[in-house]
Amino acid sequence: MGKYPRWPIHLALLAASFVMLVPFYWVLKTSISGENIFAYPPSIIPRDPNPFYYVDVWYAIPFARFFLNSVVVSVITIVANVVLNAMAGYSLTQRFLGKSAVLMLFLSCMMIPFQTTIIPAYLITGKLGLLDSYLGLALPMFSTIICIFVFKASFDAIPRSLIDAARIDGLSDWNIIWKVMMPLAKSAMATNVILSFIWSWNNFMWPLIATRSADMQTLPLGLARFLSYQEDSTGALYAFCIMVLAPGILLFLLAQREFVQGLTSGAAKG
Amino acid sequence: MRRPHFKLRKSTRKAVLIWSFLAPSLLIFFLYRILPLGWNVLLSFQAWSPMKPAVFIGLENYQEMLFEDEVFWQALWNTIGIIGSAPIGIAIALGLALLVNSDIRGRDIYRTLIFLSYPLMTVAVAIIWRWMFDERVGLINYVARMLDLVDKPIPFLNSFTWALPSVIAANIWQMLGFYMIIILTGLQNIPGNLYEAAAIDGANAFRRFLRITLPLLKPSIFLCFVIGMLNSVTSFDLVYVMTAGGPGHATEILVTYIYKLGFTQTRFDYAAAVTVVFFLLLLGVTFTANRLSGGNAGAVEID
Numbered sequence: 001m002g003k004y005p006r007w008p009i010h011l012a013l014l015a016a017s018f019v020m021l022v023p024f025y026w027v028l029k030t031s032i033s034g035e036n037i038f039a040y041p042p043s044i045i046p047r048d049p050n051p052f053y054y055v056d057v058w059y060a061i062p063f064a065r066f067f068l069n070s071v072v073v074s075v076i077t078i079v080a081n082v083v084l085n086a087m088a089g090y091s092l093t094q095r096f097l098g099k100s101a102v103l104m105l106f107l108s109c110m111m112i113p114f115q116t117t118i119i120p121a122y123l124i125t126g127k128l129g130l131l132d133s134y135l136g137l138a139l140p141m142f143s144t145i146i147c148i149f150v151f152k153a154s155f156d157a158i159p160r161s162l163i164d165a166a167r168i169d170g171l172s173d174w175n176i177i178w179k180v181m182m183p184l185a186k187s188a189m190a191t192n193v194i195l196s197f198i199w200s201w202n203n204f205m206w207p208l209i210a211t212r213s214a215d216m217q218t219l220p221l222g223l224a225r226f227l228s229y230q231e232d233s234t235g236a237l238y239a240f241c242i243m244v245l246a247p248g249i250l251l252f253l254l255a256q257r258e259f260v261q262g263l264t265s266g267a268a269k270g
Numbered sequence: 271m272r273r274p275h276f277k278l279r280k281s282t283r284k285a286v287l288i289w290s291f292l293a294p295s296l297l298i299f300f301l302y303r304i305l306p307l308g309w310n311v312l313l314s315f316q317a318w319s320p321m322k323p324a325v326f327i328g329l330e331n332y333q334e335m336l337f338e339d340e341v342f343w344q345a346l347w348n349t350i351g352i353i354g355s356a357p358i359g360i361a362i363a364l365g366l367a368l369l370v371n372s373d374i375r376g377r378d379i380y381r382t383l384i385f386l387s388y389p390l391m392t393v394a395v396a397i398i399w400r401w402m403f404d405e406r407v408g409l410i411n412y413v414a415r416m417l418d419l420v421d422k423p424i425p426f427l428n429s430f431t432w433a434l435p436s437v438i439a440a441n442i443w444q445m446l447g448f449y450m451i452i453i454l455t456g457l458q459n460i461p462g463n464l465y466e467a468a469a470i471d472g473a474n475a476f477r478r479f480l481r482i483t484l485p486l487l488k489p490s491i492f493l494c495f496v497i498g499m500l501n502s503v504t505s506f507d508l509v510y511v512m513t514a515g516g517p518g519h520a521t522e523i524l525v526t527y528i529y530k531l532g533f534t535q536t537r538f539d540y541a542a543a544v545t546v547v548f549f550l551l552l553l554g555v556t557f558t559a560n561r562l563s564g565g566n567a568g569a570v571e572i573d
Contacts, residue, residue: 006374009369009372009374010374010376012365012369013366013369013370013374013377013380016366016380016384017380017383017384019443020383020384020386020387020443020446020447021383021386022409023398023399023402023409023443024398026398026401026402026409027397027398027401030401037407038406038407039407040406040407041407041412042407042409042412084294084295084298085295087291087292087294087295088291088292088294088295088296090291091288091289091291091292094284094288096284096285096288096289097285102292102296105296105299106299109299109303109304111552111553111556112303112304112306112307112549113552114302115506115525115528115548116306116307116310116545116548116549116552117302117303117306117307117310118528118529118532118545119306119309119310119313119528119532119538119541119542119545120305120306120309120310120313120542121302121306122532122533123309123538124301124302124305124306124309139298139301139302140298140301140302142294142295142298143294143295143298143299145299148295173287173291198389201391202389202390202391202392202393204391204392204393204506204507204510205506205507205525205529208510208529209529209533219391220391220392220393220394220507223391223393223394223397224393224510224511227397227511237397238397238401241394241397241398244391244394245390245391245394248389248390248391249386249390252386252389252390253382256382259389260385260451263388263389263448263451264451264452264455
């Protein structure tokens with residue numbers, strides 16, 4: 001379009017980027033400063049930087065255990081999500097009696113946010129005997145409606161002739177999904193993996209409710225508990241914070257395109 | 271005679287297959303969406319705790335909530351405040367999306383930096399902002415004191431006036447990138463020839479924004495609003511970690527109140543009644559937003 005000065009745009013965006021980044025810097029700075037973190041005035045650049053607080057974290061909490069718990073719950077969630085959602089998405093591409101009722105049900109379920117289910121969800125999981133277990137932590141997130149629709153849209157785009165050909169070759173529906181359709185629905189799968197990873201990895205409320213023993217705590221829970229035990233009297237809290245954030249930021253920067261695509265298609269579809 | 275029989279068997283087999291593919295997902299949604307909704311309603315009319323048998327008490331829970339419980343009202347207003355603050359974030363995001371959508375160098379980098387905060391763990395974000403708002407050595411107080419804006423540091427998260435705005439600011443900070451990306455997608459879907467036609471007709475940039483961009487962005491904007499509200503699990507994490515609902519109940523929101531009622535006071539029945547009201551509130555706001563946006567915010571293209 002026409003000619004206009006670019007510097008005001010850069011200025012505004014630099015300011016916005018600054019606001020988005022400065023909080024990270026402030027915590028990073030605190031986590032590597034060697035002095036008393038409550039000294040006033042606070043230093044802008046860490047004086048005498050050292051990794052002592054990071055060492056403290058390893059002694060203060062079972063970081064590896066929390067990390068393992070988070071990984072196990074996320075892996076269960078992601079695998080269950082891809083399998084269940086792909087199956088349900090495939091069903092919705094077929095014609096069958098009661099399809100519109102199922103669609104209505106899915107759409108109305110989307111209107112029930114998780115926060116409004118916590119009391120019964122706790123009681124139900126208790127009745128199933130799954131409180132304080134990996135399965136119980138992952139179960140409520142086993143299937144997600146948004147991702148079912150993402151799969152459905154992706155399957156719908158596959159030419160029917162290909163599926164018919166596979167069927168004539170004698171493939172079962174199960175094999176058609178996994179051998180013919182899934183390789184063609186890679187972007188839907190990436191979307192689902194990323195969304196379910198973010199949801200389970202960052203989830204705080206459900207682990208807070210459904211775990212009792214210290215052994216079962218996931219990273220967000222460990223972080224919140226660490227805060228409540230130690231208050232914010234030590235820089236180790238901020239070192240812990242950085243240790244939790246670093247893998248997430250790294251993953252985001254590596255798979256940025258997929259993240260953005262996944263989150264927008266997830267949102268645009270529902 | 272054999273053929274129709276065979277066909278029937280084949281279609282039954284197909285139906286069984288389809289339903290067995292749907293069954294696991296349906297089971298999860300039944301267990302964790304439908305059943306909880308019904309159970310909440312049932313529980314809200316009862317006096318019940320895990321050790322005692324349930325007694326039907328009609329509207330007593332609701333009576334207590336609406337007429338005697340000041341914390342409930344405080345939490346309700348705070349929740350409405352947080353939902354009502356979303357337009358501020360969306361307005362800022364709209365501005366940023368317009369800027370990022372221009373053909374300047376490095377716009378992908380700006381986009382990444384602004385989006386970065388959204389997918390991160392909210393508990394960690396809450397700890398970051400606790401530290402930013404810290405009374406003694408938080409950056410915000412430090413800068414305010416450097417610039418002589420305040421005489422003495424403001425204890426943001428311990429102040430009845432400042433605690434809620436502080437939590438809202440942190441919430442907007444985290445949601446900003448998400449709003450921006452959604453609006454950006456909407457912007458990029460507006461056909462460019464509309465602008466060319468308007469420019470030929472002599473409409474200036476401001477009029478073009480008002481008459482073309484804004485109306486065509488309406489669905490994206492309301493999508494932001496609805497998703498932002500329904501996904502505001504973030505606000506539970508933020509409030510729980512930043513202030514735990516305090517000072518007093520200054521930052522109590524309905525979700526944190528439900529959590530406290532259920533899991534620290536073991537009043538599941540009363541918590542269920544509060545949940546029902548919370549659910550109706552969300553439903554009402556979504557419905558209104560949907561109507562205002564022209565009826566298809568968050569709609570799924572079924573076929």
